Amino acid sequence: MTVRLDHLEVFALVVRAGGFRAAAAARGVSQSVISQAIRGLEQTLGIRLLNRTTRSMALTEAGERLLERLRPALDDINSALVELDRLREEPSxxxxxxxxxxxxxxxxxxxxxxxxxxxxxxxxxxxxxxxxxxxxxxxxxxxxxxxxxxxxDMIAVPLGRPLRYAIVASADYLNERGRPGTPSDLIGHDCIRRRYPGGALADWAFQKGDESLQITPEGRLTLSSAHQELQAAIAGQGIAHVFEDYARSHIADGSLVEVLADWSPRLPSWFLYxxxxxxxxxxxxxxxxxxxxxxx
Missing domain, CATH: 3.40.190.10 (Periplasmic binding protein-like II)
Known part of the structure; x- marks a missing residue:
């Protein structure tokens, strides 16, 4: 037995409104639509819910029992719909x-x-x-x-400004190991490597004018986040390759020195999709x- 929810709603509305005509007006439909819904519900259930004449209407015992159990459920549904309305209309x-x-x-x-x-x-x-x-x-x-x-099939909007990488190391490290002037000078340096969650090591990309190249850094220390790489670089453990946003304040206070700035490519912004x-x-x-x- 499959009972239509809209027929149950019409039944509760008829009782609440006090008749078929008032229920039809409240729902914005004809009285015959209300009557058909009640007849359909009674046929599905196999029992009369309302005794009605041309002048009056009254609940049967079955109708009273159904309404008693139905009201809390319909109230819950209405509360859920009101909550969805708030989600649609007011940020929540x-x-x-x-x-x-x-x-x-x-x-x-x-x-x-x-x-x-x-x-x-x-x-x-x-x-x-x-x-x-x-x-x-x-x-x-x-x-x-x-x-x-x-x-x-996603909609995307730019999020923030274009990005740039910074190659940084501590002054003590550079004084001891020398300052690279080109990406090829990184050979022999302790580069602080990044391993992605999938297991791959991050390559370092460089660009100067029309010249571009990519290297796989070599070094004794491999980490998994920019925060860790910055800590290591500040501690003099090697040269780090991080987004400029991470390094900017450390460059400003002198705890890190940027190298190969003229080789740092600009990247598009992030996108929110x-x-x-x-x-x-x-x-x-x-x-x-x-x-x-x-x-x-």
Whole structure:
């Protein structure tokens, strides 16, 4: 036996409104539509729910029992629909975003802090992850990657300014081991290597004018994050290759020295990407607007 939910709603509405005519007016349909719904419900259940004449209407015992059990369930459904309306109209609920560490550290966290201050009813969960994943399958509202790493059928908006790598080391290290003038001079230096979660070692890319090259760094120390690499470089353990945003304050205070600056290529900005924009929550729409304003 399959009972239509809309027929149950009509039944409760008829009782609440006090008759078929008032229920039809409340629903914006004809009285015959209401009558057909009640007849269909009674036929499906195989029992009469309402005794009605041309002048009056009254619940049967079966109708009273059904209504008694039905009201709490319909109230729960209505509450859920009201909550969904709030999600659609007012920024609330939870946003989940997947992004690589550098984007989280320098762009997403500042944006998230400002957004949460402006929208106290919104919770944000940011997962730092450099792996390429299907954000829909893993339950994320949005992701951050470079343009060439974006999934198909996704909408993307620029997130932040263009990026640049910095090659840095401590003054003590450079005084002892010498300062490289070209990328080839890195041979024989202790380069602090980066291993990605998938196991691959990061190559270092260089560009000067029309000349570009890529090297696989050699060194005794291999780490897995820019924060660790900076600590090692400041401690004099070698030369690090990190996003400029990480190194800028350390270069400014003298704890690190930048080398090969004229060989450092510029990269496109990060992109925030997300599925089809239809049926977005109000929280997601508001966050996208803040991202666009930040990009401008």
């Amino acid at each position: 609920g939870t946003l989940r975003i997947n992004a690589p560490g550098p984007a989280v550290d320098h762009i997403l966290c500042p944006l998230a802090f400002a957004f949460m201050k402006a929208h106290p009813a919104v919770k944000i969960e940011i997962v730092s992850d450099a792996a390429i994943i299907d954000i829909v399958e893993h339950g994320f509202d949005a992701g951050v990657r470079f343009g060439q790493q974006l999934q198909q 997300y599925p089809d924009k239809r049926h977005q929550s109000a929280a997601m729409r508001a966050f996208l607007e803040m991202v666009r304003q930040s990009a401008r």
